Structures are given as structure tokens and as C-alpha cells.
Amino acid sequence: MTIVRYLVPRLNGSIKFWKPFSNLGFLRYYHPLSSEYDQQDTLLEPLTYKMGSIQSKVLSYCLKEKVPKYGFTEKALVSSINDLGYDSSMLSVIGSSNSPSIFHSSTAVMELLKYNLVTKRYNMIDPNLRQGLINKNDIPSLETLLLRRLEMDKQLGSKTLTELMAKLSIPSQLLLEIVLPELFRLADDMIYFSNEKDHTDIAWYTKRLGVSLTYVSSKLFMSQDKSNNYEDTMDFAKWKLNKVMKLGDYYNNIEEYAWYTVMTSYNLIKSQFSKY
């Protein structure tokens, strides 16, 4: 599996050349490296605008300056728009790719939620690691990436985190088309870009599901955490991840034993029939 992971470039195109070549120092210098491009022009899928666009400018400002104060609300967006010198039509611009939903107040707020999830997932990974420019020994562990992602939400505060979790779980098109796939992509990135062993069988899914559940439960814990600098949350996340990974080991052992039993039973039956 390790071989497959190293040889198969990612479908989303985030890795521009094969890892074995980069590790050996054979970089394709005759092609420009993606790291040489201006990162401002990067398109982070599933966002439909580039990082240097007006939408991104307003949303990143809002996330950094206004969301900790006003939460994920239209008030935070309007305040950001005023600060940056735009008018209310910017809300239509920001929310243009979303459809209105009964339980969500505004398409622009939906985009703010989406932007928060997508940009933090991308920022969780070191750009050099994303491009395969890091030595094999320096690849982070799954636990490191999980804690790094949780730390990104520290600045929001417990109250805003509770509000965020509530808005993300509202039954809507956003939940099905963005929130759940984004959670899966996050778990996938954590496993793919860490030194965690990967699989090609059903364990591929169960491992991602396990990491997703760990992340969500840690986030729920974080939203109620009153400890200094969210230390309890970090301890909880480590404990939970360890538990899920152990569960994975149990699963692998059971699977191995089940196969052993099936094969021996088959051979036993076959040997009994061969007598006749």
C-alpha cells in the first residue's frame, strides 16, 4: 500500500510530481513548480473563487477580525464589508454559489461557514508537504495533524464554536453537499499527509470514518471546554484517536482470524470430499 501511496499522484492535482523522485532529489526543474506560483491565485476546491479574489479578501478578513466577536453571522460580514469599503451587494457576490435554505438565514453566511472549513483544511498541511518536498522522516503523525486542526479553532472561543457546530449540522443542501464531504476530505487529508499506514480494502473507509468521528467528538468536547488553552480538549483528542486506532487493530485481527477460519474450513471440507 505504501508503494501505491507513493506512486499514485493525487487526483485533485495537489501533488505535481511523484514522491519517490522528489525524495531522491530528481525534481522536474524543466517544469515550473507550483510553489513558484503566486499563492494568491490558488483555487481551493470546492471554493469557486481564487485566494486573491474579492470574496476571499472579505471572508478571510471576516474570519480573522469579526467572527470571534460576532460569530458566524451576517453582522460579522456586513461589518467586514464596511471596513473594507464595499457595499451590501458584496453579500450577493459572496453567497452566489449557494442556494437559499429554510433553516439558514443567508447564503453569504453559508459561504462563510464553507470558507472556514475549506481554508483551514488546506492550511493544516504544510505547503511543502503538499508538494512532496519534505523528507520522509519529517512527515507528521496523524495525531499531530489532528491537534493542529483543532488548534486552528482556538481563537473562535467556546461560544462561537457551539454556534458553528449547530449551524453545520442544520439539515440542508449545505450539510449534504459541503459539510459532510468536507469532513471526509479532512479525514482523508489527515491520513494521506501523515505517516499513518493506509489500506486498499474496507479498512480504507473505516479508518477515515474513525478519524472523522474522532475529529467531530473532539470538536464537540472543545465547544464545552473551559480548561486553560483547551488543554483538556487536546488530551481528549489524543485519547480518542488512540482508542479508535486500537479499535482498528482489533478489527484487523478479527478480519485476519476470520479469513484463517474460512480458509481452514474450506480446506477441511475439500479434504473430506477428496476421499470419495
Next chain:
Amino acid sequence: MIKSPTTARTLYRTLTNTSKLLNNVNKSTSLNNDTTHFGSKVVPTEMKSKLVGNVFSSVASKYDLMNDVMSLGIHRLWKDHFINKLDPGKRPNSLEPLNFIDVAGGSGDIAFGILDYAKSKHGDTVSTMDVVDINREMLKEGEKRALNMGRYYKDPRVRYLIQNAEILDKIEDNSKDIYTVSFGIRNFTDIQAGLNTAYRVLKPGGIFYCLEFSQIENQLVDLVYQQWAKMLPVFGSIVANDYDSYQYLVESIERFPNQEEFKSMIEKAGFQSVGYESLSFGICAIHWGIKA
């Protein structure tokens, strides 16, 4: 006389190929000479706006009724979704009022819908609206509607302008925040010129928002729609006593580029973050683009 099924099939293929060839010739004629499409007919470019004008002059008085008959009332849901998705209006804490322009919007349903939405949802009673149409009769219908509604008639916030959407000579560059066009852009003589003009009149950071018929993505729905479309000119002749105008409307829908092609045209005009949402299996679509 056709002797066998194989011969019949061969003859059918020959006829189909000939028809395709003629269509291609028609298309190339449109590209090479100063001609364009008017429904399925090829007409001189300078004639199209006049012919479209005649169509809308003819249907103006029965426009709303016929829209309800032709779409079984669904056009109201599409327009409602269009406005809700756009979520227009000056927010209470925002600094500047917005400047809307609704092109090919003589009937006023989108323009007044936007103003109503802005007022009811965001308490916006200061933003302005330019209702623009090339056709005088259609604009009169809009004014009549405003008069009946008891608002937006002789309102200083609302201007009714007879304008060619490809030029918009009375609209200044970089002056509008939101440009909407609903079921109108397919009637432009030169759609690309209309999009370029939309880009010109919008402020940087402004949004182009378009509702138009498009390509149906589901084959079964398309089959049903094709049968329904054959009935529309008949309805037109019964309700509005005008077969030809509604025949044109059906043909112009067929001629209009599909979602991806139209998206490319919007990008070609200079818009960024261009996207679309298909409605009712792609019977129509909302396209948008941002002027950076």
C-alpha cells in the same frame, strides 16, 4: 418505392445527414455574413431587434397570462428562487444604497420583486432600480403593473428606460452594483455584446445575474418538454391570438446555448467566479459572474 427496412434506414440516414448539412450551412451563413438567428430562421442582423420588438409588442398585453399558461405557473417559482438566491438589498448597518439594473425587464416582475424583497427582508427603502427594455410596449406593461400595485410608479427610485441592452448608452460605466436579466438575454441580437456591456456598467465587485432557458439534462424530461413545446404556439393562438410569436419563443429557447457554453461566454466578457445552477432539470438556469 422502399423495398426493405434496410433501404428505408439508409434513406432515413441520407435524409438526416442532408438535414444536418443544411443546418451547418445555415450556421456558417450566420457566422460569415451579417446575419443572425431569429428562432430557426436566418435573418439580417439589423432586422433581428426589429423582429423581436414586433414579437414583444404583440405579446405584451398577454405576457403574464401566457407565461403562466406556458410554464404551468412554474416561472413564478423560478423567479422567486432567483431573487431569494441573489438575496439583494442594502443591509441596515451598511453604508451605501445599492444601484440595481434589470435589463429586458419591461414587465417589471423581477425589478419589483427585488425591491419588494429588499424592503421586506432587509428594510431597504433607499436603493435605486433602472428598469430597462428595448420595447416601449413592454415597459408600459411594467408601468401599468407598478400603477396597479400602488408602488414604484413615478417613484424617484425607479427609472424606466428604453435602451438597447447591447449598448446601454444612458448607463454610465462602473455605476451599477447588481445587473439582472431574466428570460431576456436569448433575444439579444448579439449576446456577447450584451454581456460585454453588462461588464462595462457594473462596478468592480458588482454581480451579473441571469435567469434564462437552458438545456434539459434529463432525456426523459426533455422528451416530455419537446412534446409540450409543440403545444405552446397553439396556446399562443388561442389565448393571445398570435401563433407566430410563440413559435419564435419556442425556437429561440432551442437556439440558446447550453449551461457550459453560456458560462464560457460570461467568462469571455471578463467576469470571474462564474457559475450556474440548473432549475427543473435544466429547463432554465441561473448564471452569475463577478466583475473583479
